[in-house]
Amino acid sequence: MTNNDGTSAGDEVATAREEVVEAMATTAEMYGMKRSVGRLYGILYFADGPLSLDELVERSDYAKSTVSTAMTTLERYYFVQRRSLPGEGKRAFFEAERDWWSVMRRVLETEGQREVVTMTRALESAERQLGETNSEQATDSLERVRELQAYYRQIEQFVDLLTGLSSEELAAMAEMIETETELPSDDR
Amino acid sequence: MTNNDGTSAGDEVATAREEVVEAMATTAEMYGMKRSVGRLYGILYFADGPLSLDELVERSDYAKSTVSTAMTTLERYYFVQRRSLPGEGKRAFFEAERDWWSVMRRVLETEGQREVVTMTRALESAERQLGETNSEQATDSLERVRELQAYYRQIEQFVDLLTGLSSEELAAMAEMIETETELPSDDR
DNA sequence: TTGTATATTCGGCATATACCGAATATTCAG
DNA sequence: CTGAATATTCGGTATATGCCGAATATACAA
Incomplete structure (x- = not known):
């Protein structure tokens, strides 16, 4: 049997x-x-x-x-x-749903944005408050707030890129990536 | 004051x-x-x-x-x-650590790989077992297992890509992404 | 509309988690 | 090596979570 x-x-x-x-x-x-x-x-x-x-x-x-x-x-x-x-x-x-790329894409769109929104809102509010204050502390904090804002702008770019591609395009993109197999340094 | x-x-x-x-x-x-x-x-x-x-x-x-x-x-x-x-x-x-790209990269390397390893191991084991069995069920399951394996191979490619770039390179890459502002379709 | 088959919600129990404060362990100076 | 300063671990407590089964709500058929 x-x-x-x-x-x-x-x-x-x-x-x-x-x-x-x-x-x-x-x-x-x-x-x-x-x-x-x-x-x-x-x-x-x-x-x-x-x-x-x-x-x-x-x-x-x-x-x-x-x-x-x-x-x-x-x-x-x-x-x-x-x-x-x-x-x-x-x-x-x-x-x-067996297409995990599609799942990932949709999760990024909805949940991923939750983080971005949470942080972005807080950062904007903080930026506003700090902009109106003129202590050294305020200036330092403001700079750090802006650093995070920059980071989130970049994150959003990536999210937009990923959510704009179909599963097939994402898969194809993955195949295109060449995984350089750790070559010995090429300094002659 | x-x-x-x-x-x-x-x-x-x-x-x-x-x-x-x-x-x-x-x-x-x-x-x-x-x-x-x-x-x-x-x-x-x-x-x-x-x-x-x-x-x-x-x-x-x-x-x-x-x-x-x-x-x-x-x-x-x-x-x-x-x-x-x-x-x-x-x-x-x-x-x-204020460079979140660097955090993300290192988390991807360690934690991200945990998921990949967990799934990959299970998938390989399942593939082996199913390969030795010749029922219709086994064939179907095997195909689905292979689909996931393909997905994880692609994921690994992306992870390798991201972990291979410096924060500056990642940031620069983000800036390069053109967020096409939903143009009206270009069919003449 | 009513009845029936089904899905969802709710209360409760057991387990897990977050945090605290006390007890223990570790590091360094001397 | 000892002691003082500090960090970590541990046990306990309050809260949250996961799951169940019973109670309730919902959708469809007749």
């Missing part, structure tokens, strides 16, 4: 997937998300098609409420798409 | 700084770090020179233990540098 038909050797496939799913959970954790969110994404990533909440509960052993909220956050970050199939009543189905 | 000497108008400067410091705390939170870490970095960012633990305690109102651990994590992520001034005994001083 050495496989070739879907049913046998299911264990092998399952353990292989499990390894990746766990890595996704760990990665999710690195980004401050819950492990459950990572695992559930992983399950969807390998699923044959869209899964319902109950199927996800079945395959993950998480409570339905946990799965539900996980789907909300995954949706928020563009990792899954929610779909309602016709004739299926209220039942919702979830499908993994 | 409308300022011009360091002591007066200290309030103005303090509130301006405070706004930025709070924004840093919020940003730290976004990255899954503690607010205290963000605030303490902010204090160092605006400080005239290196500060000791006790000075940081003084200026932040956090307990010394809190400041100590915060300094450890800030150091870990290259946001501050610890220095021991000669003749100052055991006393340590902390100075903010």
Whole structure:
């Protein structure tokens, strides 16, 4: 019974997937998300098609409420798409976005901008206040505020660049990068 | 008493700084770090020179233990540098790294690679296992595993590119990016 | 509209985290 | 080596988080 038909050797496939799913959970954790969110994404990533909440509960052993909220956050970050199939009543189905470049791009657009906005607003306000004050301290602080403003302007340029490219363009760009394999210095 | 000497108008400067410091705390939170870490970095960012633990305690109102651990994590992520001034005994001083490009580069090198390694390892292992199995499931999973591997190869290219450039080069690159201001389509 | 299948929200429990202050460890001067 | 100054670690407490199951809300079918 050495496989070739879907049913046998299911264990092998399952353990292989499990390894990746766990890595996704760990990665999710690195980004401050819950492990459950990572695992559930992983399950969807390998699923044959869209899964319902109950199927996800079945395959993950998480409570339905946990799965539900996980789907909300995954949706928020563009990792899954929610779909309602016709004739299926209220039942919702979830499908993994497998193009991570597209996820990254959209996360950059929304979340990335949150940081930029938070900092930029504070920096502008501080710049205004400090501009009206004439102590040495104020001048020094102002300079440091301006340094950060410059940095964020540059960051925004990069974000604009990245969010302006399609996944294919990003992938192509990556392929174009030549990784100079640490040559011995070329000083004759 | 409308300022011009360091002591007066200290309030103005303090509130301006405070706004930025709070924004840093919020940003730290976004990255899954503690607010205290963000605030303490902010204090160092605006400080005239290196500060000791006790000075940081003084200026932040956090307990010394809190400041100590915060300094450890800030150091870990290259946001501050610890220095021991000669003749100052055991006393340590902390100075903010103000070049955020350099911070970003070093964080990418260390932390960024953690994600890449975690995923890459799992993907390779899964690839091996799935390669030895011949079910339809295995073939499908294998394909999806390979997609992720391709993505991570590309990510590594970008990381290599970014970590290979100096802050000046990165800044210059940013300035070079033309932010096409959404032109009306150029189809004649 | 009502009933039914489904999704979301809420309260609670267990665990994890942030911070503090006290206890311990470390460094340097002498 | 000892002592004084400093840093780090540890245990405790209050708060936050992750997850569950029950209660509630919602959407669709008839």
